[in-house]
Amino acid sequence: MKSLIKRIGESEKKYVSEVLDTDFRSSKGSMMMTRVEQKFAELFGARYAISHVNGTATLHSAIAAAGVEAGDEVIVPPLTMSSTAFGVLQNNAVPIFADVDERTFNISPDAIRNCVTDRTRAIIPVSLYGLPCDAVEINKIAKEYHLAVIEDNAECFMGKIDGNIAGTLSDMASFSFQSSKHLTSGEGGMIITNNEEYANKVRRFSSLGYAGVGAMKGKITKKDIQNPDYERHCSMGWNYRMPEICSAVILGQLEHCEELVQRRIEVANMFRTEIEKYSWLIPQYIPDGFENSYWTLAVQLDTKKIGWNRFRDKFIENGGDGIYSAWQLTYLEPMFRDMALQGREVFFKEPFNIYNPKRYEKGICPIAEKLQPRMLQFKTNYWDFTDAEKQAEILKKTLKELD
Missing domain, CATH: 3.90.1150.10 (Aspartate Aminotransferase, domain 1)
Incomplete structure (x- = not known):
């Protein structure tokens, strides 16, 4: 008889208590964040892990770090939660929907190849329902066309391909700690990568563009900010940092992942x-x-x-x-059907990709x-x-x- 297990155990409670005992002093402000990033990177065998407030912010940061600019195209699957495409739109880029494989339900490498144009800059495959995407084939295509690959592994913790943990074969991988996911702190997310340049860019993008943060450093120092001549912001950025309490919970979750x-x-x-x-x-x-x-x-x-x-x-x-x-296919949601994209429709350059008509409509991905x-x-x-x-x-x- 298999036993009852606790989703939230004593470790999570212990670490949360440690955070509360700090009274949220700024000098202790990244204590748990640093620990959970180190633990997550260790578990996945990645050089860098950068925590985020949720698993949509992770995609926004990763796409920006990959150098995607306004009007560029990013290939995504239509059969998944719409956040994958939202990350593209948040970067003022154009989501191009590639069809899925009828048996695995994951994005099809052949469909990806058919969607590549001279405007394509990245591919975001989703490891749907817990099954890793075909990262090996997708990365072969990406290498051929000089594209970045950002795995959306919100639903896939510790899935594997030939012994390799999902997310470790591509440029970057995004994970979610939303309440329904394998590991949860209610909300939260993580990016992993082995590329120091990407890690630095993700960190600064998600931390208000602070000059004093980087791949392995998530917080500027008190000594720096007390200097009246200190120049804090080297680039535009968002405040996507994971709260300490969420970090504490995930640190505990990792102990019984x-x-x-x-x-x-x-x-x-x-x-x-x-x-x-x-x-x-x-x-x-x-x-x-x-x-x-x-x-x-x-x-x-x-x-x-x-x-x-x-x-x-x-x-x-x-x-x-x-x-x-x-989920309803992303491109059939009213926001795409009606191009209600908060003004981002202006970045949809002509001529539009031949595999996706100017109006998102049925027929784009028949298998999905x-x-x-x-x-x-x-x-x-x-x-x-x-x-x-x-x-x-x-x-x-x-x-x-x-x-």
């Missing part, structure tokens, strides 16, 4: 055992050498046999916790458009395994009734 990730994997595998008995349900495909960390278990439903709402309603009727749908209304997302964050076992039995019963 393996346990938190493994629980989701165990739950997903238990659900997959039942799902794989039915041809009208197709779980996310895991290529050889890839390890899925299962932020959620994603399944494609044959909606010609069973309607999406019918499946969801029957599952809930039997006592199921409910099922999430996939086919998948989106069929997707079922099953929860995997059951910290009491007996709850997961009950849900697996409910799922088993539901599948038999619908077959």
Whole structure:
């Protein structure tokens, strides 16, 4: 019998208490931030880790650090949370949507290649639902066209490709600590990179453009700021630093990261055992050498046999916790359809990329458009395994009734 695990343990509480004991004195202002960055970098085998207030700010910083300028194009997937494209828009650049692979649901390297133009500056693949993106192939394309690769791994902690942790094969990788993620402090985010130039740029962009911060230093010193001649800001920047309390919680989470990730994997595998008995349900495909960390278990439903709402309603009727749908495709959201981009539409240069018409509309990514209304997302964050076992039995019963 698998045990009950605590999502928030004693370490998190201890470190938060240490922060509170400082009375938030500015001299102690980066104590936990420095520790969590060092611990995160160590866990991922990265040279640098730069913490942020959330996992959207991370993308904004990373895209800027990659040198993306107004009107440049950045290739992104349409089947994911819209924050990926928001980071592009925040940099006054143009998101170009590349279609996904029908089996993995992740962005397709072939589709990426078809979207590259002389205006492309970066690629942001998403490791969707916990399955690492095909970073090896994507980086081959990037090297050929001299593009930066920024992995959006908000949903993928400790997923692997041939033993390499997701996020360690590309120029930069972004992680989120939002409440639903593998590790959480309610909000927060992290960028990792092995490139010192990128790390310095990310740090300054996320820390008000302070001259006195850098790849390994997150706070300017009291001695510096007490000098009346001190010039603080070497560039424009935002205040995206992670609060000390959030840093304390993540520091504690990192101490039982393996346990938190493994629980989701165990739950997903238990659900997959039942799902794989039915041809009208197709779980996310895991290529050889890839390890899925299962932020959620994603399944494609044959909606010609069973309607999406019918499946969801029957599952809930039997006592199921409910099922999430996939997000609306980003480019079909009203803000893109109506070009309500807070004035950033002026940066959309002519002629527009041939793979994306001037108006974002249906037909841009046919595979993603086919998948989106069929997707079922099953929860995997059951910290009491007996709850997961009950849900697996409910799922088993539901599948038999619908077959």
